[in-house]
Amino acid sequence: MSSTSSFESIFCCCEIEIKFKLIARKMFRVRRLKEISRVVYNVIREVPVSKNPKNVQFPKNSIINIPAPAKVVTFSIIYGLSLFSSSSSNLKYALSQADIFFEENKASEACKILEPFKNEKNDEVLWRLSKALYTLSKDVADDKKKKEMIFQAYDYINQALSLNEKNYAVHKWMSILIDATSAYNGIKAKITQAHVMKQHMMRAVELNPKDATVLYLLGSWCFEVANMPWYQRKIASTVFATPPTSSFEEALEYFLKAESADPCFYSMNFLMLGKTYVKLNNIDKAVHYLKLARDYPQKTSDDKKASEEAESILKKLQ
Numbered sequence: 001m002s003s004t005s006s007f008e009s010i011f012c013c014c015e016i017e018i019k020f021k022l023i024a025r026k027m028f029r030v031r032r033l034k035e036i037s038r039v040v041y042n043v044i045r046e047v048p049v050s051k052n053p054k055n056v057q058f059p060k061n062s063i064i065n066i067p068a069p070a071k072v073v074t075f076s077i078i079y080g081l082s083l084f085s086s087s088s089s090n091l092k093y094a095l096s097q098a099d100i101f102f103e104e105n106k107a108s109e110a111c112k113i114l115e116p117f118k119n120e121k122n123d124e125v126l127w128r129l130s131k132a133l134y135t136l137s138k139d140v141a142d143d144k145k146k147k148e149m150i151f152q153a154y155d156y157i158n159q160a161l162s163l164n165e166k167n168y169a170v171h172k173w174m175s176i177l178i179d180a181t182s183a184y185n186g187i188k189a190k191i192t193q194a195h196v197m198k199q200h201m202m203r204a205v206e207l208n209p210k211d212a213t214v215l216y217l218l219g220s221w222c223f224e225v226a227n228m229p230w231y232q233r234k235i236a237s238t239v240f241a242t243p244p245t246s247s248f249e250e251a252l253e254y255f256l257k258a259e260s261a262d263p264c265f266y267s268m269n270f271l272m273l274g275k276t277y278v279k280l281n282n283i284d285k286a287v288h289y290l291k292l293a294r295d296y297p298q299k300t301s302d303d304k305k306a307s308e309e310a311e312s313i314l315k316k317l318q
Contacts, residue, residue: 091117091125098128105299107135118156126160127170129153130177137180138301150180168207172214175200191235194244197221212262216269219254222246223276248279267296267306274310283317290314 094113101110111132117125133153140146154177160170175197182190198221204214225246237243255273258265274290277283293310296303 091120091122095124095128098132102128102131102135107132111136121159121163123160123164123167123170126156126163127167127173130156130160130173134173134177134180147184150177150184153177154181166207168204168211168214171200171204171207172211172217175204175214175217187232188235191232191244194221194225198244210261212258212265212269215254215258215261216266216272219251219258219269219272219276222251222254223248223272223279226251227279248276252276252280264292264296267293267303270296271306271310274313278313278317287314287317290317 094117098110098114101107101113110128114125114129114132118129130153133149133156137146137149137153140149157170157173157177160167161174164170178193178197178200179190182193198218201214201218201221204211205218208214223246225244226248233243252273255269255276258269259273264270270289270293274286274288274293277286277289290310290313293306294314296307298304298307
């Protein structure tokens, strides 16, 4: 029996998807471990990468029942993935896969696939790591752990900015993380950082005018400034010669632009449209957008928050 047929017979005995048979054949057409790792990565990416094959933990109901010879091969593949994790091809794959994970609301998986590249001094890796950590922090109940994650995310985005000041996503996430970290430093710090936040938002819009999230952030900034309580305005007047100013009309303009750029992209944009129309005393439109926020599919903690707040406001308007 040839080596190819014997190798395929091992996989034929395994309780795994038929994909592995096709991969087994492909593996014999490539010679280097680096190439092999790319062939199988799509199938075994759910297995945590470890530089020590003995430490590999297979997901339940995955390939745990593979016969011993096939396990040896699989361990070797995973080990190869670790050895070549810093290659440009794997980096490109990790970035594209991370974006898919973000779209699927799987920030934890995005973080795992990006982490091996965190020391590569790559702004595309760093801003995505920052996004992943910040997103994960929203669901963390422990305040100390939450703070650690937010400040680690801020550190990543700072590194990204030092590497590339012309990346719109870096400026977008810098504005988000400035807001998140300043919340731990009191009202004065938050007000002090208001101008810096807006500068990063405006730079992000300049670099990418069609990004709905940045337009939403600008709308939120305008809403917060327009809705600032008197005591915060007093603090702002002591910090700045010219305190930040805005209006609900300006906030509305940005929220509508965000919706136009990417319809139904974010439950919180619907909520903020509703709240802004309430401030402008346009109750009919406020109710329309608040209902959209309330009924938005709840896939994230933000969706749940938007739905609950929208429901609360709607009850008050009735």
